[in-house]
Amino acid sequence: MHKLLDDIDYPSDLRKLSIEQLPQLCQEVRDYLIDVMSENPGHFGASLGVVELTVALHYALNTPHDKLVWDVGHQAYSHKILTGRKKEFKNNRKYGGISGFPKPSESEYDAFGVGHSSTSISAALGMAISAALRGDKTMQSVAVIGDGSLTGGMAFEAMNHAGEIQPNIIIVVNDNHMAIDANVGALNQYLVDITTSKTYNKLKEDVWQFLGKMSRFGPNTQTLIQNIENGLKAIVLRQSNLFESLNFRYFGPIDGHDVVRLVKTIEDLKKIPGPKILHCITMKGKGFKPAEESQTMWHAPGRFNKVTGELIKDVQLKPQPPRYQDVFGLTIIELARMNDKIVGVTPAMASGCSLNLMMEQMPGRVFDVGIAEQHAVTFSAGLAISGSLPFCNIYSTFMQRAYDQVIHDVALQNLNVVFCLDRAGLVGADGATHHGTLDINFMRAIPNMTVASPLNEVELRNLMYTAQLPGKGPFVIRYPRGNVENVEWVKPFEEIPVGKGQTLREGEKLAIISLGPVGNKVAKTCDKLAAEGINIGHFDARFVKPLDEGMLHHILSKYDSIVTVEDGNIKGGFGSAVIEFMADNNYCKPVKRFGIPDRFVEHGTQDQLQLECGFDKECIYCTIKKMLGLTPSCQ
Ligand SMILES: Cc1ncc(C[n+]2csc(CCOP(=O)(O)OP(=O)(O)O)c2C)c(N)n1
Numbered sequence: 001m002h003k004l005l006d007d008i009d010y011p012s013d014l015r016k017l018s019i020e021q022l023p024q025l026c027q028e029v030r031d032y033l034i035d036v037m038s039e040n041p042g043h044f045g046a047s048l049g050v051v052e053l054t055v056a057l058h059y060a061l062n063t064p065h066d067k068l069v070w071d072v073g074h075q076a077y078s079h080k081i082l083t084g085r086k087k088e089f090k091n092n093r094k095y096g097g098i099s100g101f102p103k104p105s106e107s108e109y110d111a112f113g114v115g116h117s118s119t120s121i122s123a124a125l126g127m128a129i130s131a132a133l134r135g136d137k138t139m140q141s142v143a144v145i146g147d148g149s150l151t152g153g154m155a156f157e158a159m160n161h162a163g164e165i166q167p168n169i170i171i172v173v174n175d176n177h178m179a180i181d182a183n184v185g186a187l188n189q190y191l192v193d194i195t196t197s198k199t200y201n202k203l204k205e206d207v208w209q210f211l212g213k214m215s216r217f218g219p220n221t222q223t224l225i226q227n228i229e230n231g232l233k234a235i236v237l238r239q240s241n242l243f244e245s246l247n248f249r250y251f252g253p254i255d256g257h258d259v260v261r262l263v264k265t266i267e268d269l270k271k272i273p274g275p276k277i278l279h280c281i282t283m284k285g286k287g288f289k290p291a292e293e294s295q296t297m298w299h300a301p302g303r304f305n306k307v308t309g310e311l312i313k314d315v316q317l318k319p320q321p322p323r324y325q326d327v328f329g330l331t332i333i334e335l336a337r338m339n340d341k342i343v344g345v346t347p348a349m350a351s352g353c354s355l356n357l358m359m360e361q362m363p364g365r366v367f368d369v370g371i372a373e374q375h376a377v378t379f380s381a382g383l384a385i386s387g388s389l390p391f392c393n394i395y396s397t398f399m400q401r402a403y404d405q406v407i408h409d410v411a412l413q414n415l416n417v418v419f420c421l422d423r424a425g426l427v428g429a430d431g432a433t434h435h436g437t438l439d440i441n442f443m444r445a446i447p448n449m450t451v452a453s454p455l456n457e458v459e460l461r462n463l464m465y466t467a468q469l470p471g472k473g474p475f476v477i478r479y480p481r482g483n484v485e486n487v488e489w490v491k492p493f494e495e496i497p498v499g500k501g502q503t504l505r506e507g508e509k510l511a512i513i514s515l516g517p518v519g520n521k522v523a524k525t526c527d528k529l530a531a532e533g534i535n536i537g538h539f540d541a542r543f544v545k546p547l548d549e550g551m552l553h554h555i556l557s558k559y560d561s562i563v564t565v566e567d568g569n570i571k572g573g574f575g576s577a578v579i580e581f582m583a584d585n586n587y588c589k590p591v592k593r594f595g596i597p598d599r600f601v602e603h604g605t606q607d608q609l610q611l612e613c614g615f616d617k618e619c620i621y622c623t624i625k626k627m628l629g630l631t632p633s634c635q
Contacts, residue, residue, distance in 0.1 A: 004017065022055055038304050040090060042077065046176075101114055118145070151348070174282055180349065187370075195279075249277070251278050254279070254281070329353065330357060335468055336362060345379060347376040376402065381409040381413065384410070426606050432602055441576075449473075449474050509559060510563065512537065512564075515574045517567075552581055556585070
């Protein structure tokens with residue numbers, strides 16, 4: 001059967017439809033999303049939740065002239081489908097395919113590059129002001145931000161600014177009461193209250209209907225509308241509405257799945273100057289029952305049967321080892337039982353980092369602070385200075401947000417906060433915005449800081465154990481996304497001396513020094529070389545800071561050339577630390593550094609990206625053979 005979506009590639013095609021046809025189009029877009037994502041997984045629930053909003057926005061706005069900024073961008077899949085990427089969507093997040101997030105270099109409809117939350121209002125504000133400065137009076141600047149992302153401080157910084165300078169912007173609050181887990185915080189409660197307060201909403205509805213009637217009389221009634229608004233709202237609404245108090249005009253809450261009403265509302269809002277909030281109530285996973293019912297699990301599920309909703313597990317013949325995040329999540333519970341000072345802190349990533357396990361067992365000792373990395377760090381500093389021992393778990397990429405807090409609030413005061421950086425290194429399909437490849441570099445620059453990366457699951461446990469022993473100061477433990485090496489991983493805790501690496505094998509001529517789990521791949525390369533009669537040394541640094549100086553002196557005295565391997569950016573990273581050590585100690589030897597080159601790496605599987613960056617097993621093998629003057633079997 002011919003579908004409306006078949007004829008739509010761009011918003012200009014969409015605008016040819018009558019408003020009555022939009023519900024059908026929404027159904028088709030939703031079906032297409034379910035169809036494609038059942039095979040090629042991605043951010044599912046959030047995308048299904050904004051289908052109507054996306055159609056309405058592109059229908060009512062004049063994109064790409066009007067600017068549409070998606071916060072985080074994980075929900076922007078229907079936007080991609082309706083802006084020239086319908087076919088390409090089948091390769092969403094795949095190596096060489098389109099990005100899972102809006103990206104201006106990919107499309108002129110992607111007004112701003114996103115991936116990290118709470119940036120949309122600032123960016124839309126900048127766009128609105130820039131348009132005003134160049135005399136463009138027609139451009140609309142719209143930010144779409146979820147209730148979860150609204151908990152990020154930047155969103156408030158931007159509203160605070162906008163409320164004063166009164167730009168022409170629309171902020172659409174996409175309120176589904178969820179972040180990845182259930183949304184938290186007083187603001188979340190406020191949004192619930194505002195949605196459910198009968199008195200408030202009756203009043204809003206009356207104002208709304210009145211304004212709706214007036215707007216039908218055309219632009220001449222605008223002044224009248226404004227006068228009424230100013231009078232009525234100033235008296236009644238401003239005192240009772242947070243957004244009104246910040247000098248925004250607040251509209252809603254309205255049903256974010258009623259596409260016709262959304263279109264009419266957005267068209268009305270376009271005629272009202274100044275900063276406006278449109279509060280839409282949506283449901284995450286809308287239209288796919290399992291996703292509506294289990295919203296956290298369906299935030300980003302794997303492949304699934306699109307009829308039954310059953311998740312498709314890849315065939316597994318033997319039991320799979322746990323993920324690094326689970327080792328963290330289970331180990332912190334063990335440690336917290338032994339040490340009652342330990343608490344867990346997460347900025348809205350409880351299930352992402354497995355702190356949800358501790359939350360279930362020790363609810364009073366884990367704090368989900370919302371999408372607020374900066375606050376998470378300084379809150380941890382406050383806990384630590386008062387005698388608690390916080391394990392603050394933040395994905396490496398999101399830790400970039402809180403750099404000053406780490407320096408100023410934790411390291412400068414030498415506080416014992418344990419930073420567990422999950423998803424360190426190349427993360428895979430989430431791509432450039434999410435790779436955690438800079439933490440080695442920025443953490444090793446901070447005085448007082450210990451920076452470690454475990455080789456495997458046992459080391460992760462032991463580092464966590466070590467970090468909570470007295471007097472350890474600020475302590476970073478970085479570990480990657482993915483599974484650990486062994487099914488059996490629970491061993492008694494052992495303290496690891498801070499700044500001590502380990503010898504994995506001695507050899508001759510050339511030594512590899514690796515950092516973190518990438519060392520397991522290196523070990524396999526060493527095995528392969530050994531099978532050919534080439535015996536090189538392999539050392540696990542464990543610590544980037546402090547470096548194991550004794551081990552380095554040994555390596556640099558014994559071996560002729562050095563190879564470093566790290567899952568992080570080469571510039572200023574672990575290999576650079578080794579070179580600095582060599583320069584400071586007058587060692588002059590050839591060094592080859594493997595890691596991520598000085599550019600942003602896109603999306604793909606972790607293996608594909610390591611290969612692209614030239615530090616997969618094969619590249620290391622070939623380089624070593626060349627360094628030893630041997631002809632590699634590869635070129
Ligand atoms: C700075 C930052 N921290 C954490 C995340 C991880 N993250 C991605 S989506 C999401 C939840 C966003 O919630 P909301 O804005 O309400 O959107 P929804 O998924 O509910 O549609 C989080 C925490 C992020 N993208 N950026």
